[in-house]
Amino acid sequence: MAATEFTPIASAAGGALIGVSAVMLMLLSGRIAGISGIVGRLLPPYGQSGIPEAGAFVIALLAAPIAYAAVTHEAVVQAVSSNVPLMVGAGLLVGFGAGLGGGCTSGHGVCGLSRLSPRSIVATLVFMATAMVTVFVVRHVIGGAP
Amino acid sequence: MNIPVHAVAGLIFGIGLIVSGMANPAKVKNFLDIAGTWDPSLAFVMGAAVLVTFLGYRVAFRQGVPLLAERFNLPTKSDIDRRLLIGAGLFGIGWGLGGYCPGPALAALPLLAQGTLVFVPAMLVGLAVARRAAR
Known part of the structure; x- marks a missing residue:
C-alpha cells in the first residue's frame, strides 16, 4: 500500500471538468450523467430511450485516455491490482450494486447530491461507508496488498 | 444534436477522471484508507464536481426545459428502499476492493x-444481471 501524492489542484480541476460534463448533459439533453445508467442503457433488457446517445458517450469516454496522451504527451499514471479473482469479484459487485442501487459514484455521488436527492444522499453515505470499511478490513485487519 | 452533445460530454468526463486521479485505483483506495496511507485528493474531485454541477443544474432547471430535448429525464423514484441500501452497500465493497x-x-x-x-x-455482467433482476 504505497502512498500516493496529494494533488488538490489537479483533482479539483478534474472534478470541475466532470461537473462541466454533467451540467452540459442536463442543460442541453436533460440527462443525468450517471455512468452506470448510461452504460446500462447499452445492456439488456433494452427498451430505454437514448441508446445512440449512450453509445456516443461511452465511446468518447473510452477515447479520453488516448486524447489525453495525444495532447499532453504524458502517460496516465495508475496502479491496478493484477489479482484476477479479486478484480473479477470487485467488478461483479460494482456492476451489480450500481444496477440494484440505481446509480454509482457519478449518478448518485455527483448528479444526485447536486439535485439534493434524498435517495442519492443515502446511497452515497452507504457506499462511502462500506468502501472505507472494506479497505480498512483488507489493509489493516487481514493485512493484504490491495 | 444530442448524440454529439453526449460525445463531447463523454470526452470531457473522461479527461476529468484522468486529470483528477480517479482513474488510478491506488489513489482511490488511499482516499478510502483514512487509517493508513490517506490521500484526501478525491474529496477535492467530489467537492469540485458537486459544486459545479449544483450551480449548473440550478441554471439548467431554471430554463424549464433542456435546450435540445423536450423535457428533463430525471429519476422518479423517491423511496429509500432495500434495493437502494443493499445495492449501494455492495457497490461500496466492490469499489473498495x-x-x-x-x-x-x-x-x-x-x-x-x-x-x-x-x-x-x-x-458489465453484474450490471446486466441487476437490470434483469430489477425488471
Whole structure:
C-alpha cells in the first residue's frame, strides 16, 4: 500500500471538468450523467430511450485516455491490482450494486447530491461507508496488498 | 444534436477522471484508507464536481426545459428502499476492493492493465444481471 501524492489542484480541476460534463448533459439533453445508467442503457433488457446517445458517450469516454496522451504527451499514471479473482469479484459487485442501487459514484455521488436527492444522499453515505470499511478490513485487519 | 452533445460530454468526463486521479485505483483506495496511507485528493474531485454541477443544474432547471430535448429525464423514484441500501452497500465493497467505479474503469480500459481488463467485463455482467433482476 504505497502512498500516493496529494494533488488538490489537479483533482479539483478534474472534478470541475466532470461537473462541466454533467451540467452540459442536463442543460442541453436533460440527462443525468450517471455512468452506470448510461452504460446500462447499452445492456439488456433494452427498451430505454437514448441508446445512440449512450453509445456516443461511452465511446468518447473510452477515447479520453488516448486524447489525453495525444495532447499532453504524458502517460496516465495508475496502479491496478493484477489479482484476477479479486478484480473479477470487485467488478461483479460494482456492476451489480450500481444496477440494484440505481446509480454509482457519478449518478448518485455527483448528479444526485447536486439535485439534493434524498435517495442519492443515502446511497452515497452507504457506499462511502462500506468502501472505507472494506479497505480498512483488507489493509489493516487481514493485512493484504490491495 | 444530442448524440454529439453526449460525445463531447463523454470526452470531457473522461479527461476529468484522468486529470483528477480517479482513474488510478491506488489513489482511490488511499482516499478510502483514512487509517493508513490517506490521500484526501478525491474529496477535492467530489467537492469540485458537486459544486459545479449544483450551480449548473440550478441554471439548467431554471430554463424549464433542456435546450435540445423536450423535457428533463430525471429519476422518479423517491423511496429509500432495500434495493437502494443493499445495492449501494455492495457497490461500496466492490469499489473498495478494486479501487474502480464504473466511469474510471471504462476510461482506463484503453490503458490495458490486466486488472482493468477483467474488472470491466465482470462489471458489465453484474450490471446486466441487476437490470434483469430489477425488471
